Amino acid sequence: MAKTYTYDEVQQHRSASSCWVVLYGNVYDVTTFLPNHPGGQKIILQLAGTDATEEYDPVHPPGTLEESLPPSAKLGSFDTTTLPQVNKSPEKLNTPSTVPAQKQVQAVGPTTLGECLNLDDLEALATRKITRKAWGYYYSAADDLLSKTLNNTVYSRILLRPRIFVDCTNCSTATTMLGQKVSVPFFVSPAAMARLGNPAGEAGIAQACGTFGAAQIISNNASQTPEQIVAGAKEGQVFGWQLYVQTERRKSELMLQRIAKLPQVKFIVLTLDAPVPGKREHDERMSNVASSLPIRSSVQQGKAGEGVEKSTGRVEENIESGSAGAGGVGKALFAGTAPDLTWQTTLPWLSQHTSLPLVLKGIQTHEDAYIASQYTSQIKGIILSNHGGRAMDTAPPAIHTLLEIRKYCPEVLGKLEVFVDGGIKRGTDIVKALCLGAKGVGLGRAPLFALGAGGVEGVERMLGILRGEVETGMRLLGVERVEQLGMRHINARAVEGEIYDGDGDGGVGVVRSKL
Structure with a gap:
């Protein structure tokens, strides 16, 4: 018969x-x-002797305990x-004193999903409901939020x-x-840690x-495993899998093997716009948990028996140096991400480990878009993105890059499917991107806030709002x-004057001469 332990008994076991x-x-x-913990032993030791369920559950895929x-x-x-x-202080973002860095939630605003008429309403409702940690991670962007603001x-x-x-019938x-x-x-663009905002997580977004009938790109740092996320998929539902290549390539290779067994996943999205994490101060202020919370994604956890080696220990090193606490949730998730990817080495390596079509995410210049168009045997699409303004502040919005492509190398639009993401608030934003030549438009924060606002119904509300606004825009x-x-159908002259104006052909000639 299993023993039952008291709090005092557990408290006696708080050391390495x-x-x-x-x-x-x-x-x-x-x-x-x-x-063997990917984030280093200090993270666990700070929760030793306590009930860590509340901190552990939202950021670990189900089954992690049994596998580890x-x-x-x-x-x-x-x-x-x-x-x-213990008198525990509330963690919700419902009073000005708890959110010194946040734009304050108005006294009047939506309190139910039925009252939410747009994406800002859903974000406001979610802000009232989710934890400070979740809000800080979802809302945050790099430095002064200039790229995030310009995206909008x-x-x-x-x-x-x-x-x-x-006739618009x-x-x-x-x-x-x-x-x-x-x-x-x-x-749905790849956005990590959905279960921070709601237990339904990425599987709820998939539902x-x-x-x-919307496609979903599963985040490399999802809080549920890809198998769990696609388990309830409808016939014909489309998924992509985001790949952050790990320094220990074997981990990425094993994940690609797992993804190959999921017929719902139709393509791989190699994310390149954040080889290192940006400085996200809202995440730091609201979270401040990187050194006390074992935040690990489904990929970083690995699976027992699959030959996943130990991590590089970068998170532990950051904790020792005091820098992890300054990184929040976002920085903790980047442990083990490889910074050494190149056109010459990474694409051949990928071709050995997946036969799925490849999409490059994070293109921010027309030169890189042009180079990608020279590898069409493997690369089938690109996502113009500045990582939601979360990597390099003052990086251009995707629309600027799309206009650059139209000006300097329009042939790219005929060779690759070009997608954009970042800053979408309205269906008319989507329509404008499509008019400029985008094949589709990605949503990052919106699904997370919608999930936080009302679970699966919240995401459905968000998708329904956008579909209705797109339809109205098309009809008009x-x-x-x-x-x-x-x-x-558009007049983009006000923005065209802001795009990169390089020498002559904008630098494409130099790129062509090197290929």
Whole structure:
């Protein structure tokens, strides 16, 4: 018969030589696992002797315990009645005193999903409901948030050109993404840690996407495993898998093997816009948990028995130097990400480990878009993105890069499917990007906030709002199908004057001469 342990008994095991934690009502001896923890042993030791469930659960995929620990590590149950009484301060973002760096939630605003009429409403509702840690991670961007702000505002200076006397009875938002049929021209971009905002997590987002026929790119740092996320997928539902190549390539190779077994995943998205994490001060201020919370994604955890070697220990090194605490959730997730990728070495390596079409995410110049178009045997698409403004502040919004491509190397639009993401707030933003030649538009923060606002129903609300706004925009432009949208439907002159103006051809000639 399994023993039941009291709080005082568990408290006696808080050292590297004897480390116990309480998870889901059970006591675990994790002493032997300490040296193997991807984030370093200090992270676990700071939770030793306590009930770590509340901190552990939102950021670890289900099944992690069983995969990482032997059955003997489970010592018995925990007597919750022996816990000391603690007056815990609220963690929700519902008072000005708890959110000194946040733009304050207004006294009046949506309190139910039914009252949310746009994406800002959903974000405001989520801000009232989710924890400080979740809000800090979702909202944050690099440095002074200039790129994040420009991502949002650039669309407002592109004007639409409505037409009259056009039958707008019929309208279809259906299109394709890398040859796969989708019902809407927007998709969920890879965004990590959905379960920080709601237990439904990425699987909940997938459920909503299935209802609307939207594609979803699964984050490399998802809080659920790819198998769990696609488990309930509808027939024909489209997924992509985001890849951050790890310094220990074997980890990435094993993940690609797993992804190859999931027929729902149709393509690989190699993310290149954040080889190192940006400085996200809202994440630091609101979270300040990198040195006390074992934040690990499904990929970083690895799986027992798959030959995953120990991590590089970079998170532990950061903790020792004092820098991890200054990085928040975002920085902790980048442990082990490889900074040494190149055109010459990475693409051949990838071709050995996946046969799925490849999309490069994070293109921010027309020169790199042009280079990508020279590898069409492997690369089928590119996502113009500045990582939601979370990597390098003052990097250009995706629309600037798209206009650069149109000016200096428009042939790229005929060779690759070009997608954009970052800053989408309205269906008209999506329509404008499509008019400029984008094949589809990605949504990053919006699904996370929508999930936080109302779980699966919140994401469905968000997708429904955007679909309705896209349809309205198309009808007012006199367009029935997505592929009919073009430059004649917009006036982008106010933005065109801000794009890169290099010597002559903008540098494409130099790039061509080197290829």
